[in-house]
Amino acid sequence: MDKVDFLFINVSIGTLPLKASSKIPPLGVLSIASFLEDSGYRSRVVDTARPFFSISWLKDYLASTTPRYIGFTLYTDYLHSIKRLISIIRNVSPASILVCGGPHASICDKSTLSELDVEIVVRGNGEVPSLELLSGKRLSEIAGISYLIKGSYQRNPDSPSHSLDTFPSPDLSLIEPDSAFEYLPAIAPERGCTFRCSFCAAGTLSPKVLFRSMNLLEKDILKLLPMCESKILVLVGDTFTVNPSRVLEFCNMIKKIGGGKKFIWYAEGNVNSIRENPEILSAMYDSGLRFLQFALESGVPSVLKAYNKEVDLDYAIDLVRECARLGIFIHINFIVGGPFESDETISRTKAYARKLIAAGNGYLNMLFPYLTPLPGTDIFDNPEKYGLKILDRDLLSSFAFNNAVVESAALSRGEIIWHRFNIMLDLLGETFAMMKLPDPLRNERCVQASLLAGNFHPAVVADNYIDWNDYFVSGWKGVFAKLPEYHQFLDSAKEPFEQLIPIRTSAVVVNLDGNIDFPHVADDLSPIQSRVLDLSAGKLTAEEIASRLGESFSAVKDALIALEKIGAIIYGSF
Template sequence: MTQTHETLTTPETRLDGVNRVFFCVAPSTINPQFASYYPPLGLLYLAGTAEAMGKHVTVYDAALKRDSIEKAADTILAADPDLVCITCFTETRFDMQLLAAEIKKRRPQIWIIVGGPHVSFTWEDTLRHTAVDLVAIGEGEAVIRELLAGKPLSEVPGIAYRHDGGIAVNDRPPRVQDLDTLPPPARHLIDMRAYPSARPYKNRCTQVNTNRGCPFGCAYCSATHFWGRKSTQLSAEKVIERITHIHDTYGYDVIFFYDDEFLVNKDRALKLMKLFREKTPWLKWITSVRFDSLNDELLEEMGRSGCQQLNFGLETFNPNTYKLIHRKVNYEKARHFIDKAIRSGVKQAQIYLLIGLPGDDPAGLRRTFLKALSLKATFISTQILRVYPGTIIDTYAHEKRVLPEGFHWYAPYRDGMPNLPTVPIYDEQPRALLVKQYKFLAFYLRVTSLLRRNMPKSLLALYIPLDVFAFRVASKLSGLFKGGADTAERAAAD
C-alpha cells in the first residue's frame, strides 16, 4: 500500500535549499547474513559528488552496524538532513521499505531518494509500495548533481517519481564515459577499518572498481542492463593513484578489483599489471575473470604482479543450459587456465557453480560437479539460482510462472531457506529437490574446499582423484541426481 506524503511532486518541483545530504546503506535485519563486508563504493561515489558541490554529507552503513529499523531512523533523523539517499539490494528491499516508512512517519517533509540495482529495475513497484519520493535509475552521479543543483524534476535524468495519480519516469542520462572525471569515492566519510572484508584477508582487504559495464549479458546477472554493454574505465594511472592512496592512508595491502570483468580490455589490464610491479610492489590483489577472457600471457603477468586469488564464475558444464543462460564454459579451457594460474603463482583459484539453471537436470548437475572437482581449484562454492530483477532469469520466471501469482517485489515473500530467504528461488525444477541437492552439495564443498585451500599445492594433484571418487560414490548413494527431475524428486522424497 502506498504511503501518504507531504513531499508532493510535480514535474516542476525542485529540491531547493538542500544542504545536508545523508547517504545510507539500508539495514539488513531480515537477511542478517547479508551484512557489509566492504565499503559501499557506489554510495561513496555519490557522496563524493555531493561533497564536491559544497554540501554537508554524512554516510551511514546500517547493514554494517546491524542496526534495527528504529535505530537506523534515529541515526538518520539525528543528523537533521534535507535529503536522505538510501541504497538497497534485492536482499534488503523490505528493510528499505520499512526504513522509508519509519522516516516518513516521524518527519514527513524529508525527501527520500532510493537507488541501486534493485530499484533501477523495479522503480514502478518501489513507488507504488514504499514511502520513497524518488527512484534513481542506473548511474547516480548525474541524478545527484542535477537534483542538488535545483533542477526541476522534469529535467533531472534517470529518475522516477509520482505525478498526477501515476508515475513519471525520465530517460537515463548519458553514461559517464571517462571515470577519471568523477570525484573519488568519499572513503574519508566512513570508518574503513570497520569493514571486515572476506576471508582469508580479514581486515587487510578493501575493494576498488576500475571499470563499469559488461558486454556479456549472462542470463542470471543484471550488470549488462544496469551499466550497459560498453565498458567505461578508470585510466591505469588513476587506478595506481587510488590504490596508493588507500595503502598510504588506511594501510591496506590487499585490493579486490571489484569489476564485472577485470579483463574486458586486455591491453589496459596488461598495462595495469606492469604498473603494479613498478609502482606498487607491496600490492596483493584479487579479481574475478572469465575463462574466455584469459590467455597464458595474462596469467603469467598476474602471478608476477601479486595476484593472490582469481574467482571464476563457472556455473555449469551442462551444454543444455548454455544457450538459455547466455554462457558457455569449455572444460579443457577451464582445466588449462586454472592449472596455469596456480603454476604462475596465483595462490587461490575459486570457482562458483549454480543449482537449478534452466535446461539443467539432476544427472547433468552431477556431471558438472564431477568435472568441477577434477579441476585444481582451491575453493568451490554453490548456490541455488535466484531471481533478480533486470535479468533474463526474471523474464523466464514470469513466462514460466515460477513466481507466485500476484507477485510484486514488495509483496511478502519467504522461501524457508536460511540464506537469502527473501530472494525468490528459480524453481523450474521441484523446489524440494533443489533444496536437498543444495544442502548435500554445500556440505560436501565446505569439506573439500577446507582441505583444498589448506593443503600444499604439491598434494592437490594427488588429492583430486580421491575427491572425485568420493563425490561419485556419495552423490550416487544420496539418490538426488538420478536421471530427470521427476526420478530424482521421487528418490528425494523416500
C-alpha cells in the same frame, strides 16, 4: 551536528552480529557522496552493517542532521528492510525527500515509487542526477530519474554516460565513523557489463563498460595503501579481464606501487578472455594477484547455452591448474537448480567440479548458490522458456541465493535443495581438506573467500567469531549462544516479539520425510518449524510469517522459540 544535504543509507539485512556485510565499502553510494561533497554539498553515508548502528542511533542522527535528501541503493533482497526503514524515517524526518537507486529500483522504477513511498527513483549511475537534485533543477529536466506528480508516474529519458574520471576518489571519511569496524581496501576500475547472461541484469542495466583512467586508479590505490598492508586489495567489477591491453597496463601500474610486495589483490576473471590472451595471467600474478574468481555456473554445455554464457570448460580446467601452479587461489561459482536441471545435469556438473578440485591442488574454493531469478533477467520474465517454474517471485524465503525458489520440469524444489546439500557434503569436504590459503586470506580467516563470492552471512560471522575449519565442518550450531552482543541486542530491543525478524543461520535442506530441515542443528523439525524456518530469511516479521502461513501467531511464536534454542535462527530488527 551540521545539517546534511544528502544522506545515503547503505542497508544491510539483520543485526549485530549477523550482518549481510562483505566488509567491502559501499563504493556506489560512496562515489556519489564524494562527488557531491566535491561539488560543495555536505553529504554523508550511513552503513547499517557497522557495529554502532541501531534504529535508535539512526533516529537521533536524523533529528540532528535533518537531511534534505535521503538515498538508498535498492537490491531485490533488501526491499523489505528498506521499506521498514522508510516507515521509520517518515516519522522522524518527514521533510526529507526520499530517493532510491540501484538495480531493483532502476528496473522496477514504477513499482518502487508506489510500494516504497519514495519521491524519486534514480536509474543507472547516480552522481549527476543527485547533484542536479541538490542544485534545484526541475525534475522534468533531470535525465535518468522517475517520479510521481500527484500520483501520476513520470519517467524521464535515460541519463547519458559520464566519464568515470569526472568523479573523485571515494572518500571513506564520509562514512559515519566507528573504530570497531574496518573495511577492506577496494576500488572499482570499471562499471558496466558487456555480457548478456539470462540470469543476470547487469548487462541490461549498464551494457556499456566505462573505464576509469589508469592515472586516477593509481591515485585511488595510493590513497588506500595504508589499509593494504597484510590485506588484500579488492577490485570490484565483472569485466576486469575483457580488455587485455588495459589489464597489462594496470599490472604495470600496480606493480610499480607495491603490488605483490606490499600487498596482494583480488579480481574477477573471464575464462575465455584469459584463454585468448594467456599472457595476462602471468602479468597479474607478477603484480600481486593472488585471488581470482570465475563464474562457470555449470559443467554442462547445454545449460551454459541456456544461460547465454560462453565458457570453454576444458580450458577452465587447464586454467585452474596453471593458477594453482602459480599460487593464485581460485573461487568458482556453480548455480544449482538452473535451466532444464535434472539428476543428469547435476551429476555431470559434480563430475566436472571434481576435475577442477584435482586441478586446483588445494588452491580452489567453490560455491553453489541456487538459481535466483531477479527482475530484469530473461529467466525471470520467461521462466517457461528455460523449463522452470518460479515458486517465490518475491524471494521471501531466500537471501543471497541461499534457498531454492524454482522447480524444473525434472526436479521439484525439494529435490533441488536435496541435491545442493549433497553437493556441499560430497565436494566441499574434499575442497577444504586440500585448501592452501595465501597468508593474508588465512589471517582474515574465511572472510575474503566467502565475501567475494557473495556468501555474505558466513563472511562476517566466520571472520569475527569462528575459524575457517570450524565454520565449514561444524556449521553455526552454538555460535550465537556464545555471543554477548546478540544477547545485548535482544535485551535492549524495544520491538515486540511480533515485529522481530527471524534470520536463518544456515542453508535449509530437505530431510528424508520431505520436510525442510536444518543440518548441524537438528535431525528433525516439526512441520510448522520447517515452514517457519523456510520463511526466516531476514525479510518478514514473525507476525508476517504467521499471516503468510495461515497459522496462529502463538503457534509460529512457539516454533521460533524452539528454532532459536537449537541455533537455527537469530533475530533482526529491520
